[in-house]
Amino acid sequence: MSKRGIILNIQRFTIHDGPGLRTELFLKGCPLKCEWCGNPESWKTYRQTGIYTTKCISCNKCGSCREVCPDRSMLNFTDGKLTSIDRSKCTNCLLCYDACPSDAIKQWGKTMSVQECMKEIRKDKGYYDRSGGGVTISGGEPLLQSDFVLEVFKACKDEGIQTCLESSFYAEWKDIEKILSYTDIIISDIKHMDTEIHKKHTGVHNAKILENLKKLIKEERELILRIPVIPNINDDMENIKATADFIINELDGRVRTLQLLSFMRLGEEKYYSLGMPYKMKDVNVDRESFQEHVKTLAEYFNSRGIHCTVGTKEKE
Missing domain, CATH: 3.20.20.70 (Aldolase class I)
Structure with a gap:
C-alpha cells in the first residue's frame, strides 16, 4: 500500500x-x-482552514458554511461576513471549505x-x-x-x-x-x-x-x-x-x-x-x-x- x-x-x-x-x-x-x-x-501537521473575509458573500446572501458546520457556534461573523473560526472547537472536517462558493474559506493541505x-x-x-x-x-x-x-x-x-x-x-x-x-x-x-x-x-x-x-x-x-x-x-x-x-x-x-x-x-x-x-x-x-x-x-x-x-x- x-x-x-x-x-x-x-x-x-x-x-x-x-x-x-x-x-x-x-x-x-x-x-x-x-x-x-x-x-x-x-x-x-494536519489540514486546516484559512478565512479570507474580503471574499465572503455574507451569511445573509449565502450561509453555506453555517448550514454544514457541525457546531455553528465556532463560526464568527462581523456585519454578516465570516471573520474567524474558533480553532479550539474546529475539527478541521473541511465541510465549510467544500460548501463555500466564493473561496472565502481556503483549504491548507x-x-x-x-x-x-x-x-x-x-x-x-x-x-x-x-x-x-x-x-x-x-x-x-x-x-x-x-x-x-x-x-x-x-x-x-x-x-x-x-x-x-x-x-x-x-x-x-x-x-x-x-x-x-x-x-x-x-x-x-x-x-x-x-x-x-x-x-x-x-x-x-x-x-x-x-x-x-x-x-x-x-x-x-x-x-x-x-x-x-x-x-x-x-x-x-x-x-x-x-x-x-x-x-x-x-x-x-x-x-x-x-x-x-x-x-x-x-x-x-x-x-x-x-x-x-x-x-x-x-x-x-x-x-x-x-x-x-x-x-x-x-x-x-x-x-x-x-x-x-x-x-x-x-x-x-
Missing part, C-alpha cells in the same frame, strides 16, 4: 531550490515557528499518496532531463514525514530523477540517515549561531541542527547553505562572523554555496487567515539600503573563502 503524506502544495517549474527546472513538493508540519516565516499554514505525487512529477521529466533539474521536497519540515519522503525519493531514483531535500534539519539523525542514500542535493539554513537567540525567534534551540549539519558534512553530502537575513535579529557582524567560523571550522568549508536571503514581508495575510498574529508587522526596511547591507555581508563571507551569493542563484 502506497504511503500517504500531507502535502501543502506542489509547484512545477521552480528554479530556486536546486539546479535546473524542478517540481517542488511542500509538506505540511514544522517544529520551528520562525517569526519571519512566510508560510505559517505549513506549521501544523491535502493527503496524497506516493503514486499520486509521482503522477505529477512525471509530467515534467523531460524538463528535468534537459535542464539538469529534478524533484525537491521542502516544507514546513519534510523530515516530520520522513517515511513518506523516503518512498517518494525511492520512486524518483527508480525513474532516474534527481532529488533534493530542503530541511531545517531539526530532526533525529535516524530520520535523516535513512533518506540520504536517495538524496542527491541538500539545502539547509543557519538562522542564528546563539542558541538562546535562536530559540527566542524560532521556538527551538539550534544544537540539534548544527550537530546534524556536521554529520552531513562527514557523510560528504552536497550541501547548499542559506541564511535568511533578518534585520536586527541575525544581521549583526558578531553573528555573521560566528557563522563563518562555524562553516570554516566545523563544516570544513565544504559548502557548495552559501546563499543570503534578504528579509521580505511575506505571508502576512496567511497569518490573519489562521487567526494568528504577524510578529514582523512593525519591521520596515528601506529595500535599497538593506540590499546593500546584505551585499556587504556576502562580501565578508567571500573574503573568508566561503562562496557566497545574494539570493538563490549559485553564481554571481
